[in-house]
Amino acid sequence: MTDDAKPGLSRRGLFGLAGAGVVGAGIGFGVDRVLTPEASTSGAAGVYPFFGENQAGIVTPAQDRLHFASFDVSDISRNELQELLEDWSYAANRMTSGLGAGEFGPADGPYDSPPDDTGEALDLPPAGLTITFGFGPGLFDERFGLGGKRPEALIDLPHFPGDALIDGLVGGDLCIQACSDDPQIAVHAIRNLSRIAFGRAKLRWSQLGFGRTSSTTRAQVTPRNLFGFKDGTANLRAEDTNVGKEIWAQNGDGPAWMTGGSYLVSRKIRMTIETWDRTSLREQERVIGRNKGEGAPLSGGTEFTEPDFAVTGRADAPLIDETAHVRLAHPETNSGATMLRRGYNFVDGNDDLGRLNAGLFFICFQRDPRTQFVPVQLSLARNDAMNEYVRHVGSGIFAVPPGATSDRPIGAGLFG
Amino acid sequence: MTDDAKPGLSRRGLFGLAGAGVVGAGIGFGVDRVLTPEASTSGAAGVYPFFGENQAGIVTPAQDRLHFASFDVSDISRNELQELLEDWSYAANRMTSGLGAGEFGPADGPYDSPPDDTGEALDLPPAGLTITFGFGPGLFDERFGLGGKRPEALIDLPHFPGDALIDGLVGGDLCIQACSDDPQIAVHAIRNLSRIAFGRAKLRWSQLGFGRTSSTTRAQVTPRNLFGFKDGTANLRAEDTNVGKEIWAQNGDGPAWMTGGSYLVSRKIRMTIETWDRTSLREQERVIGRNKGEGAPLSGGTEFTEPDFAVTGRADAPLIDETAHVRLAHPETNSGATMLRRGYNFVDGNDDLGRLNAGLFFICFQRDPRTQFVPVQLSLARNDAMNEYVRHVGSGIFAVPPGATSDRPIGAGLFG
Ligand code: HEM
Ligand code: HEM
Numbered sequence: 001m002t003d004d005a006k007p008g009l010s011r012r013g014l015f016g017l018a019g020a021g022v023v024g025a026g027i028g029f030g031v032d033r034v035l036t037p038e039a040s041t042s043g044a045a046g047v048y049p050f051f052g053e054n055q056a057g058i059v060t061p062a063q064d065r066l067h068f069a070s071f072d073v074s075d076i077s078r079n080e081l082q083e084l085l086e087d088w089s090y091a092a093n094r095m096t097s098g099l100g101a102g103e104f105g106p107a108d109g110p111y112d113s114p115p116d117d118t119g120e121a122l123d124l125p126p127a128g129l130t131i132t133f134g135f136g137p138g139l140f141d142e143r144f145g146l147g148g149k150r151p152e153a154l155i156d157l158p159h160f161p162g163d164a165l166i167d168g169l170v171g172g173d174l175c176i177q178a179c180s181d182d183p184q185i186a187v188h189a190i191r192n193l194s195r196i197a198f199g200r201a202k203l204r205w206s207q208l209g210f211g212r213t214s215s216t217t218r219a220q221v222t223p224r225n226l227f228g229f230k231d232g233t234a235n236l237r238a239e240d241t242n243v244g245k246e247i248w249a250q251n252g253d254g255p256a257w258m259t260g261g262s263y264l265v266s267r268k269i270r271m272t273i274e275t276w277d278r279t280s281l282r283e284q285e286r287v288i289g290r291n292k293g294e295g296a297p298l299s300g301g302t303e304f305t306e307p308d309f310a311v312t313g314r315a316d317a318p319l320i321d322e323t324a325h326v327r328l329a330h331p332e333t334n335s336g337a338t339m340l341r342r343g344y345n346f347v348d349g350n351d352d353l354g355r356l357n358a359g360l361f362f363i364c365f366q367r368d369p370r371t372q373f374v375p376v377q378l379s380l381a382r383n384d385a386m387n388e389y390v391r392h393v394g395s396g397i398f399a400v401p402p403g404a405t406s407d408r409p410i411g412a413g414l415f416g
Numbered sequence: 417m418t419d420d421a422k423p424g425l426s427r428r429g430l431f432g433l434a435g436a437g438v439v440g441a442g443i444g445f446g447v448d449r450v451l452t453p454e455a456s457t458s459g460a461a462g463v464y465p466f467f468g469e470n471q472a473g474i475v476t477p478a479q480d481r482l483h484f485a486s487f488d489v490s491d492i493s494r495n496e497l498q499e500l501l502e503d504w505s506y507a508a509n510r511m512t513s514g515l516g517a518g519e520f521g522p523a524d525g526p527y528d529s530p531p532d533d534t535g536e537a538l539d540l541p542p543a544g545l546t547i548t549f550g551f552g553p554g555l556f557d558e559r560f561g562l563g564g565k566r567p568e569a570l571i572d573l574p575h576f577p578g579d580a581l582i583d584g585l586v587g588g589d590l591c592i593q594a595c596s597d598d599p600q601i602a603v604h605a606i607r608n609l610s611r612i613a614f615g616r617a618k619l620r621w622s623q624l625g626f627g628r629t630s631s632t633t634r635a636q637v638t639p640r641n642l643f644g645f646k647d648g649t650a651n652l653r654a655e656d657t658n659v660g661k662e663i664w665a666q667n668g669d670g671p672a673w674m675t676g677g678s679y680l681v682s683r684k685i686r687m688t689i690e691t692w693d694r695t696s697l698r699e700q701e702r703v704i705g706r707n708k709g710e711g712a713p714l715s716g717g718t719e720f721t722e723p724d725f726a727v728t729g730r731a732d733a734p735l736i737d738e739t740a741h742v743r744l745a746h747p748e749t750n751s752g753a754t755m756l757r758r759g760y761n762f763v764d765g766n767d768d769l770g771r772l773n774a775g776l777f778f779i780c781f782q783r784d785p786r787t788q789f790v791p792v793q794l795s796l797a798r799n800d801a802m803n804e805y806v807r808h809v810g811s812g813i814f815a816v817p818p819g820a821t822s823d824r825p826i827g828a829g830l831f832g
Pocket of ligand 1: 230290
């Protein structure tokens with residue numbers, strides 16, 4: 001226990017992704033107290049275990065709120081990078097279990113040190129907190145000797161027609177997606193993980209999302225995005241029989257360390273709300289290809305009726321326009337490509353012209369972005385009628401490794 | 417019904433703050449359907465009536481989420497300003513009742529016009545939505561002939577020591593505070609009111625708050641701010657016998673049109689989180705004057721024990737430091753001054769140095785800022801130990817008129 005007072009909260013050596021499973025107690029522990037995964041799989045409502053074959057926060061029922069952060073790794077060694085991932089895993093396992101980020105809560109002293117948890121979540125339950133880690137392409141450059149481990153699927157995203165990316169909102173060596181039904185819990189997670197990373201990795205960009213725009217299970221009601229349309233209707237869901245093979249990297253897909261992982265693509269998409277709001281209802285529905293009230297495809301039926309792209313109406317025009325978003329995004333148009341969308345609505349105040357700086361922080365997970373996100377986004381970027389009302393300003397791609405266990409922190413496979 | 421299709425949603429002439437009280441139905445109405453205040457005082461859970469002697473959103477139990485907006489009025493006439501306030505009142509009464517902003521919801525057509533509600537709240541209950549309007553000093557300049565109506569209490573705030581105000585985050589002619597337990601509902605309200613104001617008033621600045629930092633009733637649990645401390649413990653509350661005379665402008669205080677109104681001061685206060693997080697627990701508690709775990713004053717007792725500023729400890733030093741925030745903010749130190757605090761935690765992403773752009777969006781209500789906010793803030797600005805960890809970057813002061821009724825929109829008294 002030599003490094004107790006260290007801001008890094010290190011439990012290296014004893015590794016000890018422990019202390020979890022005991023929701024609410026700030027217990028100490030020793031080498032012999034490393035918990036088994038079972039012990040941390042608390043059945044308490046609103047607790048998703050951090051340990052597991054896959055990381056949580058992907059097929060987990062989409063929580064209401066998001067804090068997403070991208071980091072640049074500082075000038076540190078390969079060993080220090082590995083330690084950072086250990087420290088993050090330790091703290092993430094604690095926080096998702098409802099504990100503070102470190103063993104000494106703000107109320108537990110010691111009084112002459114900074115508390116190893118910042119305190120704003122002290123009285124709150126984890127509210128379904130999941131913390132999902134990812135590795136950007138930059139991590140595999142010359143700095144850490146990881147070049148040989150880079151999965152081919154972790155491409156540098158191509159430039160898409162219309163991209164208006166802002167440098168400070170793109171990329172990153174590492175990412176953390178924190179989702180919870182309580183925004184204070186999601187913010188607390190990112191804030192403490194940033195604090196733990198001090199001197200080792202630094203926030204590059206971060207994004208709060210106030211409302212989910214997808215359902216990832218059949219039990220969830222479809223939410224609405226800031227265009228006012230239901231979003232997530234045709235999403236891949238936890239119950240779908242093909243979900244596993246669409247989102248988890250399989251044995252033989254690429255490097256072994258990614259088996260059971262996934263690839264995350266994020267796009268910060270700003271909506272020109274004011275223009276949209278002055279557009280007729282007819283045009284809005286044409287752009288999406290579904291009606292606004294119920295979310296039914298314009299080819300007929302109710303929300304969950306499959307769209308029929310062949311049906312025509314007056315003057316033989318298709319009921320679902322040739323440039324409608326759902327047509328161009330649909331698997332039928334993209335050689336069967338699908339993905340699990342898990343995005344959030346955002347509002348970041350307003351710009352100098354008095355327009356709300358609002359939109360959709362798009363997140364999707366998939367087994368291989370080369371055959372999933374990229375072709376779909378190409379199809380949209382070229383022809384989507386929605387392009388008149390959106391601007392892609394941020395972008396990220398991250399390899400999301402498989403889940404941690406009590407003796408294997410996130411990304412352990414990278415350093416094997 | 418000549419102006420049905422007008423984006424301004426005008427119901428002038430028939431004024432018609434109607435349609436409310438019928439939660440969920442998008443009914444039409446005529447001159448004869450102007451509802452009485454009673455009819456709109458729906459008892460449905462999560463509905464606070466918009467009509468009333470005072471505006472809602474002040475003593476109302478502090479909701480979890482905030483969207484606050486400040487507007488500059490465009491180059492319009494006095495009449496057009498009055499019409500804007502009518503249109504806003506009409507829409508606010510509808511939205512707080514759980515209806516769309518206008519009579520024709522996005523699902524109700526007409527198809528060739530823009531919907532008169534943007535739709536993202538379509539399937540959601542109002543979740544305790546309150547919409548509170550205020551008038552900044554600028555409204556009383558030469559433009560609208562309202563100079564003679566300016567209350568003396570609506571001062572231009574003085575410069576406080578240490579102020580680091582950013583021009584774009586200060587002031588405004590009009591403000592709207594939208595609070596709800598669902599952020600999508602608060603955002604929907606501000607977005608639709610901005611849309612309705614198109615061409616007449618334009619967003620100057622706006623702020624999302626994700627977590628309340630106050631309790632305004634005894635039934636509420638004290639929340640925590642981003643310093644990790646309980647905030648709101650010693651707040652004025654709805655149940656306090658003196659609350660009325662501390663927050664509502666009384667007959668004879670100033671112009672008659674403000675009787676039953678209040679004064680809102682907002683301060684966007686950025687916290688230097690990273691410095692705070694590296695400060696010892698002892699220093700953090702010294703700065704606040706309360707302990708971090710429970711929120712008890714350092715002079716002893718539990719959360720709701722009154723602080724005793726005279727008690728001393730070792731070397732005769734006071735247990736609550738001379739520069740502790742609670743000492744300097746306490747009524748005892750400020751000739752009895754109190755106020756109703758109703759602020760929110762915010763995180764607006766991060767700055768270029770990778771520091772979270774986070775803090776407290778402070779809001780308070782009072783009968784007269786000259787004897788309430790100003791002396792307290794002066795005492796804090798001069799000596800508060802907390803100043804090392806905060807920076808005031810935004811500021812606003814607004815006269816919050818009394819409540820609307822079915823035939824008197826917000827601010828009607830201004831034009832009498
Ligand atoms: C601001 C940007 C966007 C908005 C407002 C938006 C909105 C929508 C809406 C309303 C639907 C129909 C309901 C549903 O099935 O979920 C939809 C479907 C879909 N969107 Fe988007 N979307 C956006 C960006 C994207 C992007 C960037 C992608 C991927 C590159 C994408 C992929 C999809 C897919 C795959 C579907 C399902 C299509 C189907 O199978 O029917 N969307 N989107
Ligand atoms: C980031 C800025 C601020 C933080 C973090 C903060 C935090 C706190 C905390 C933790 C307390 C003790 C718990 C409670 O009674 O609520 C408190 C009390 C108080 N604060 Fe602040 N505060 C801030 C700014 C302000 C400002 C700008 C004012 C007014 C000018 C103010 C006025 C008060 C008052 C009146 C009390 C109650 C004091 C008493 O009667 O014991 N605070 N604040």
